[in-house]
Amino acid sequence: MPEPQPYDPAIAGTGAGGAMDLAISEGSSLDGGPGGLPKDPSEKARSLWSDALRDLRRNPVFIISGLIILFLLIISLWPSLITSGNPLKADLSKAQQGSSPGHPFGYDPQGRDVYTRVVYGTRTSVTVGVCATLGVAIVGSFLGALAGFFGGWWDSILSRISDIFFGIPVVLGGLVFLSVVTGSTVWPVIGFMILLGWPQIARIARGSVITVKQNDFVQAARALGASNSRMMLRHVAPNAVAPVIVVATIALGTYISLEATLSYLGVGLKEPAVSWGIDISAASNYMRNAPHMVLYPAGALALTVLAFIMLGDAVRDALDPKLR
Amino acid sequence: MHADHTGRTEAAAEGEVARELLTKSRAETAFAGQEPILEVRDLVKHYPLTQGILIKKQVGAVKAVDGISFDLRAGETLGIVGESGCGKSTVARMLVNLERPTAGQIKYKGEDITTMSGRALKAVRRNIQMVFQDPYTSLNPRMTVGDIIGEPYEIHPEVAPKGDRRKKVQDLLDVVGLNPEYINRYPHQFSGGQRQRIGIARGLALQPEIIVADEPVSALDVSVQAQVVNLLDRLQSEFNLSYVFIAHDLSIVRHISDRVGVMYLGRMAEIGTDIQIYDHATHPYTQALLSAVPVPDPEARTKRDRIILAGDVPSPANPPSGCRFRTRCWKAQERCALEVPELAVPAVFRLESGPAHHDSACHFAEERVVVPPSD
Missing domain, CATH: 3.40.50.300 (P-loop containing nucleotide triphosphate hydrolases)
Structure with missing residues (x-):
């Protein structure tokens, strides 16, 4: 190329306002050019995740809900830390008694210590919540991401199947499913939640993947000759995962309350398992005479669900760049 | 865009124009x-x-290119x-x-x-x-x-x-x-x-x-x-x-x-070296585009010929027959609706050797001075 000549908007005649008389050559950079960034060695490279974490640490909602959840996790792993009783030990002579020294929450209809049962019930609720959420997130985001990424037939079939699952009422579905698949462990309940819960995450993941897929950086990777798995794992997934995390965190609380609902209805966990739902169900007949037997497990349930939903809210605020 | 340019001296402006003309010929030879x-x-x-919804039936096509x-x-x-x-x-x-x-x-x-x-x-x-x-x-x-x-x-x-x-x-x-x-x-x-x-x-x-x-x-x-x-x-x-x-x-x-192609509604309207396109455009669409370029010189601006096209670009799903540009062209005649103009050197310029001798998809190609040379 003979004599490459610096491009000057003034010669070429673009309508460029006052900038036209500035003889701009490549070196004189208005946008900073080389060395234009503040050379601050203490400034660390920031990614979206570290930005989000910094936001979260300053958010009181996150701190409060995080502390509650941490506490719940610890006592679900080691309930004996805060109680020495046995949740199954029954003394019928003390049935329905109110609080007494050493037994702050009183006794239930079978004469068992309500405080000990509330503490041990945490394990059930947290297990169900965490496992169901993980299962739903893995199954839902995998199927949804495939549908969004490849589109076409796969997408149509998957979307219709998820529509069918959306049409099943949760409580009715639970009554039917769990009266067929029975057991006193938490696993049938978790299995049912995954079965009915995945379409929600799959829809979110599908939409999110479709949005990210249209970005030029995915096209750029394709133009470089990147394989589908590379585009999916390196470019699409890291940018599409935020909404899935947000929805999954909020859903965790609802799974915990769903377990309690199903147990209350008699199809979830069954005695001798310890669960807030079972206790609320058993005590609800005595609501007028001895409300403490309902209020303590119900209060624990409400607090747990609230903590997870607050956490989900805080995470959403931190991960949504539009709120920045 | 106003007072700034008048400050420039005439000589400097002339030098720039000359420099630009020099580089322009490079494409034809290189x-x-x-x-x-x-x-x-x-x-x-x-x-x-x-x-x-389920059985998809094709009802048409957007003719992007x-x-x-x-x-x-x-x-x-x-x-x-x-x-x-x-x-x-x-x-x-x-x-x-x-x-x-x-x-x-x-x-x-x-x-x-x-x-x-x-x-x-x-x-x-x-x-x-x-x-x-x-x-x-x-x-x-x-x-x-x-x-x-x-x-x-x-x-x-x-x-x-x-x-x-x-x-x-x-x-x-x-x-x-x-x-x-x-x-x-x-x-x-x-x-x-x-x-x-x-x-x-x-x-x-x-x-x-x-x-x-x-x-x-x-x-x-x-x-x-x-x-x-x-x-x-x-x-x-x-x-x-x-x-x-x-x-x-x-x-x-x-x-x-070095060379420029002008596209309109999925087709190439005109293609040639930069001097052929910018100074000797023969396609009416190119001329209209050029007449819309802002001219920094307020004196030259008053002299130039501003072509204002009527109407909008037709939908690429249903483009006009014949020449794509005919619905907005001031030269359109019946022939333009019937015959698709070929992208080739127009017949009138075929024997010429000047810069107007380049591919232009128009039945009625002619030169038109849109922006007068600043002299």
Whole structure:
């Protein structure tokens, strides 16, 4: 190329306002050019995740809900830390008694210590919540991401199947499913939640993947000759995962309350398992005479669900760049 | 745009004009007769319009690109201009095989790339790279600059052995005028112009022969546009690149291009060297486009001939018969609706040897002085 000549908007005649008389050559950079960034060695490279974490640490909602959840996790792993009783030990002579020294929450209809049962019930609720959420997130985001990424037939079939699952009422579905698949462990309940819960995450993941897929950086990777798995794992997934995390965190609380609902209805966990739902169900007949037997497990349930939903809210605020 | 320009002395202005005229003739001599590196023949891209939910029935097609042909020679810059929606970007995406054409051929060194797949396609992709329009969406926000520019080497490990890659990435940053120390930063820490440089570095990583630049500067400030265009210009001579430069800014295209093609509604209206297109346009659409370019000289502005087109661009799903431009053309006659004008040297200029002798798809091609030479 003979004599490459610096491009000057003034010669070429673009309508460029006052900038036209500035003889701009490549070196004189208005946008900073080389060395234009503040050379601050203490400034660390920031990614979206570290930005989000910094936001979260300053958010009181996150701190409060995080502390509650941490506490719940610890006592679900080691309930004996805060109680020495046995949740199954029954003394019928003390049935329905109110609080007494050493037994702050009183006794239930079978004469068992309500405080000990509330503490041990945490394990059930947290297990169900965490496992169901993980299962739903893995199954839902995998199927949804495939549908969004490849589109076409796969997408149509998957979307219709998820529509069918959306049409099943949760409580009715639970009554039917769990009266067929029975057991006193938490696993049938978790299995049912995954079965009915995945379409929600799959829809979110599908939409999110479709949005990210249209970005030029995915096209750029394709133009470089990147394989589908590379585009999916390196470019699409890291940018599409935020909404899935947000929805999954909020859903965790609802799974915990769903377990309690199903147990209350008699199809979830069954005695001798310890669960807030079972206790609320058993005590609800005595609501007028001895409300403490309902209020303590119900209060624990409400607090747990609230903590997870607050956490989900805080995470959403931190991960949504539009709120920045 | 007003008082600033009058301050410039007459002599300086004259010098600039002379300098510009000198560079313009380069295209006619430099690349004529050379073997084309890229041959595009009758390229067509139709997007089907479907109806029905389960059983999809095709009810029509958006004719985004409808029969485009051109050649690109080694070391040359071909500018493609046209208004929004005329199919420029679709052409670019087909050139880098992001879209498969409905019909037609794109031959890279004699081989048709539109039917390639697998390893052969990957090998061709090494040689044809793209620079994207929007520097804010073309870089993955979750990857560092080093990872972004180094990714081509991960996909094509034969280009650079593992140990060399970091060094190569730093060299590339240096080549595009960025500090090599920025290798661990994330895209959001850079300005638009700097991001576009990163995008260019990524395009250069595999040492391609052809770079397709799809409006590489239209998302940038005018001052930054100049830097990026000059960078592209310098890289071309440094690495002997061929560019397909797509833009809607006529002035920038004129600066960087050796040859220019003007697109309208999926077809090429006129193609020729920059002097042929800008100073001796024979297609009415090109003339109308040129008359809309802002003229910085207030005196010349009053003298120029402003062509104002009536109506809107017709829908590409239902383009007019015959000549695509006839619905907005002041010269349209019955023949324009019946006969599709061929992209060839018009009969009136066929015997001439002047700059009006170039391909123009118009039945009634003629020269018209739109912007009077500033003398």
